[in-house]
Amino acid sequence: MKLPRIQVRSIKHRMIILFLALSLVSIGLITLFSHFYYSKAVKEDFVTITTEATDRLNHHMEFYFKQMKNSTNTLINTSLTQTWLMKEYVPKPEDISEIEMEMKAYVSFNFPEIENMYLVSNDKRVLPLFNAAYLNSSYVNEAWYPSVPVSKVTVLPTHRLKGTGPHVLNMLIPIYSTQNLEMIGNLIVQFSLSEIEATLTKSKLGKTGYFFILSEQDTYVYHPNSEWIGKQRSETSLNELILNDETKSTMYDLNGTPYLVSYGISGYTGWKIVSFVPYSEMAHSLQSAVQSTFITFAMISIIIMVSIPLLLRQFINPIKHIKSLMESVAMGNLNVRAHKVSNINEFEILISSFNKMVEQLSILMDEVSHYKVKEVELQLQQSEATIRALQNQINPHLLYNTLDIIKSIAFLEDVPIIERITHNLADVYRYASKWSYDEVTLNEELSSLTKYLEIIHIRYPKKFESSVRVNDKFLSCPIIKLSIQPIVENAVKYAVEPKGGEAAIIVSAYQDHQDLIIEIADNGPGISDDKITSLEEQFNNRSSNEDTLMSSAIGLANVHTRLSLKYGQAYGVSVHSFSGRGSVISLRIPYRSS
16 A cells, blocks of 8 residues: 655745755764664773782782681691691590690681681591591592692682582682691682672672673673572573674673673683673763754754744745736736835846736747737738739639630631730630639749730830740749739830830749749830839838739739748739830749649
8 A cells, every 4th residue: 555645845845955954864863873872982981990800809809818818828838737648647635635626726716608618638638627526537529629739729610518518619728748848738719699699799890880800611600580599501591692702792681681791701710701881881971972863853844843834934935926027927918017026136026027027028028029010010901912913813704715716707807916905815814713711833823924025026016026935944933823924014004115016025033042033024215213212112112012912903012922931022013114115023922843
C-alpha cells in the first residue's frame, strides 16, 4: 500500500519545512559528531582513570603481600622453627607448643585476617597454627599441598576451606636455613579476603561500578558477587568477555546494559584487576549533552515556526502582489501596474520589469490589432480589385452572340478580314471573361495579347508594328491574369492612335535575380512628369488605390494594385518616360515555375 504523497505548494510552508530540515540536519550532524568524539573521549578517560586506579590497587596489594611476607621473617628465623624444619630433628611437645604460641602471637599483633598458618618441611611434614594436636593429620586435600615446596613467594587463587568454609588465600613463603641458606621448608599463611575486599570496595567507580580480580588460571580471586569467587569465569555470565592484551579496554553488553571494561596486570601475582563500570555512568555528561541538543532543537523549531512566517512577509507579500497582477494580465487586463511594496532591491527591479513588460505587451497587442485590421483591409482591397476588374468586362453573353453573328455574316459574304477580326476579338474577350482568382502562365497571357495585337494590325495594316520577345524558359512563370494586356491597351490609346497607327509596341522579358521583369515599350510622345508623379503617388499610397480601383478602368494603377496585393510591396508597375521618344512600362513579378 503506497502512502499518499503530500505536495506542499505554498512557498511559506516550503521555506518553514526547509529551515526545519536544515536545522534538524545541522543539529543531527552536531549530535552525531559530538556523540562520536565524546564517546571516544569517555573511553579514553575511562582507560586513564581505571589504569590509575588499578595501578593503585596493584601497588596496595603488592605492598600488602610484601608486608605480610616480611612480617614473617622473625617467625621463620627462630631457632625452634629452623630446628623443627630440619629432617633429623624430632620435636618435643613443648617445642611445638612454643612454636604455636609464637605463631599465634604473630597473628594477633600483625594480621588478624589470618585464618591459619602452617609450617611445611621439604618432606611435607605439617605443623598447623591452631591444630597442633593433629600434627600427624593428612593435609593432602588442602589447596596449597600440591604446590609445596616452592622456592619463591607464591599467592594461590581463592578457594573455600574444606569445600564449604570461608574463602581464603594461601601465601607460600619459602624458608631458608640460617646456617647454609638452603631452603628447608615453606610457611603457608592462610588468610581471608577481608582486607582485599575492603580495599576494592573503597575503590568503586561511579555509583555501581566495581573491581574484581582474575587469577592467571582465569578464576575469580575476588568478585562482589561472592557466589562467583573461586569459580572459572567460563561458568559465569562474563564468559564471553574478551580481555585484549593490546588495548586492555573494551565494551561489553551484559543483559542489555553496556559496560566499559578495563584491566591491569599485577607484576607480583600475575593477577588481572578488572574494572567493570556501566557506560551510562561514565557518559552521564554525554546524555546531558544529547538531552540539551534535543531541547535546543525543540526551541529552534518553535522559534522557526513563530519567526519565519513573520520574516517571510517581506518576501511573500511582494510575490503575492505580483501574482495577483499576473492573474489579471492573464485575464486580458493590460492596464494593471505594480506599485512599490518592498524596499528590497530585487523586488524593485522585478516590479519595474513587470511594468515594462505589461507596457510592451500592450503596445504589441495594439500593433497586432492594427496589423490584423490592415490585413483585413488588404484582403478587402484585393477582393475589390477583382470585383472592379470583373465589372469592367463586357457582358460576355451579349458580346459572344454579337461577334458570332458578325463572323457568320462575314463568312457568308466572303469577307475574311472581318471574319478574322471577329474571331480574334471573341478569343480576347473570352479569355478576359473567364475570371479566376488563380494565376495563369505567362504563355497564356501572351497568347491572348498576340490576338489583341493582331486586331490592332488589321486596324493599321501598313503603319503599326509590334513584337513579343520573350524567352521560352519564362513562359511557364505564373502571373496575375490581365496584367500585360491593359498596359498594351494604354500604349495603343496614348501612343499608337495619336500617331495614326504609325508607332511600334515591343514586349520583352528578362530575369533580375529571383524576379522576372516584363517591359512594354512604345515610341509614342511619352508621359508628362505630372502624370508620372500622380501615378507614383497612386502606387505608393495604398489608401488611394481603393479609390483608383473604384473609379478607373483596368489601367496602370489597377494592375499595380493587384500585383502588389498579390506578391507584396516590392512588386508591381514602374514607369519610365522619354519625352518625344516614348515610354517603358515595367512589371516586376516573382520568377518561379507554375
